[in-house]
Amino acid sequence: MNTEHWTKAELRARLLAWYDANARALPWRVGPAERARGVRPDPYRVWLSEVMLQQTTVAVVRRYFARFTELWPRVEDLAAASEAQVMAEWAGLGYYARARNLHACARIVAEAGGRFPSTREGLEKLPGIGPYTAAAIAAIAHDAPEAVVDGNVERVMARLHAVEEPLPKAKPRLAAHAAALVSPHRPGDFAQAMMDLGATVCTPRAPACGRCPLAFACAARASGLARELPRRAAKTPKPRRRGIAYVARRAGDGAWLLERRPPRGLLGGTLGWPVSEWTEGDAPAPAPPLAAEWSDAGARVRHTFTHFHLELEVFVTLAAPGVEPRRGSFVPAEAFRAEALPSLMRKVHAVAREHPAIAAVS
DNA sequence: GAAACGTGGCA
DNA sequence: TTGCCAAGTTT
Numbered sequence A: 001m002n003t004e005h006w007t008k009a010e011l012r013a014r015l016l017a018w019y020d021a022n023a024r025a026l027p028w029r030v031g032p033a034e035r036a037r038g039v040r041p042d043p044y045r046v047w048l049s050e051v052m053l054q055q056t057t058v059a060v061v062r063r064y065f066a067r068f069t070e071l072w073p074r075v076e077d078l079a080a081a082s083e084a085q086v087m088a089e090w091a092g093l094g095y096y097a098r099a100r101n102l103h104a105c106a107r108i109v110a111e112a113g114g115r116f117p118s119t120r121e122g123l124e125k126l127p128g129i130g131p132y133t134a135a136a137i138a139a140i141a142h143d144a145p146e147a148v149v150d151g152n153v154e155r156v157m158a159r160l161h162a163v164e165e166p167l168p169k170a171k172p173r174l175a176a177h178a179a180a181l182v183s184p185h186r187p188g189d190f191a192q193a194m195m196d197l198g199a200t201v202c203t204p205r206a207p208a209c210g211r212c213p214l215a216f217a218c219a220a221r222a223s224g225l226a227r228e229l230p231r232r233a234a235k236t237p238k239p240r241r242r243g244i245a246y247v248a249r250r251a252g253d254g255a256w257l258l259e260r261r262p263p264r265g266l267l268g269g270t271l272g273w274p275v276s277e278w279t280e281g282d283a284p285a286p287a288p289p290l291a292a293e294w295s296d297a298g299a300r301v302r303h304t305f306t307h308f309h310l311e312l313e314v315f316v317t318l319a320a321p322g323v324e325p326r327r328g329s330f331v332p333a334e335a336f337r338a339e340a341l342p343s344l345m346r347k348v349h350a351v352a353r354e355h356p357a358i359a360a361v362s
Numbered sequence B: 001g002a003a004a005c006g007t008g009g010c011a
Numbered sequence C: 001t002t003g004c005c006a007a008g009t010t011t
Helices: A008-022 A032-036 A043-052 A058-071 A075-080 A083-090 A097-111 A120-124 A131-142 A151-160 A171-181 A187-200 A219-223 A343-352
Strands: A240-250 A256-260 A301-304 A309-319 A329-331
Touching: A008 A032, A008 A171, A008 A187, A032 A187, A043 A058, A043 A075, A043 A097, A043 A131, A058 A083, A075 A097, A083 A097, A120 A131, A131 A187, A151 A171, A151 A187, A151 A219, A240 A343, A301 A343, A309 A343
Parallel strands: A240 A309
Antiparallel strands: A240 A256, A256 A329, A301 A309
């Protein structure tokens, strides 16, 4: 039973008209005017932006997208890079499995002639491409009539239909609502319109219903629930862990002792300072990567991951020129870039570099 | 289905 | 300062 006094076609038309006038200009996007003239976006750029945008804000992605496309304009260029290069450029973006999968995916696509699959099913087989990203690439790059359901769309659907069931249980229902709305004529623009609406109007905390092209049809708006939806299951509190980071420089040439982390798990595959285990109750056991006189740098590094808080003590030492580290390897001062480290490790560096034991080394 | 997996901005 | 949240995927 449909008691609404509006049709889906009307809703689609309102949303697309709003998009035509309000689409955000994004470096990876072909805007509605150009799209109407037949211009298609480059699937490589759509894929790259979509992977970067997974759980990540547009403002941050802009910088990384510019750098990646400058270094690697085509998928073959990215495929030809080393994984270490890709990890270094991804440093700071987070969720590093994305970078490993990105590189693996680039090699598969390059090997297959440099063409991305054009269907959702084909795309979803590639590493790092799940249901959302596959649908997004198919819709945006190929105008396939796929429902593109991300956090924005879930929020818009929850409000439009006043779905009070909390996430994540409500996901299938919200996806069904979204699927029922997909535009058969402009699927790519429709997908991007829905996401732009969620990002700029139907925002999480303070929805601007006064500017919303769908307000006329919004059930949450009608019942004053817009700000409350979507509801979410209660989150479990984050435990607090402690650890020790070790920053060693070599006397003479000023090389830094760094270690490549294991390929899977937290910060997997990234470059960083040798660290102790991170413990919840007891103090972490010391685990210096080389035998030396270590000094406490004083300031602690605090960092919050998705599922725990971390507080790191920072120890520094000036190592003798001939010393052999137990773990990691020395990186020449000229080759060292703090920007190639994940954020946690950048914070450790910022603390360590102030310590007189290593600050003056050149 | 639940848990792991980063980071920065904002209230 | 602390908690919430942002264009999800993998195991």
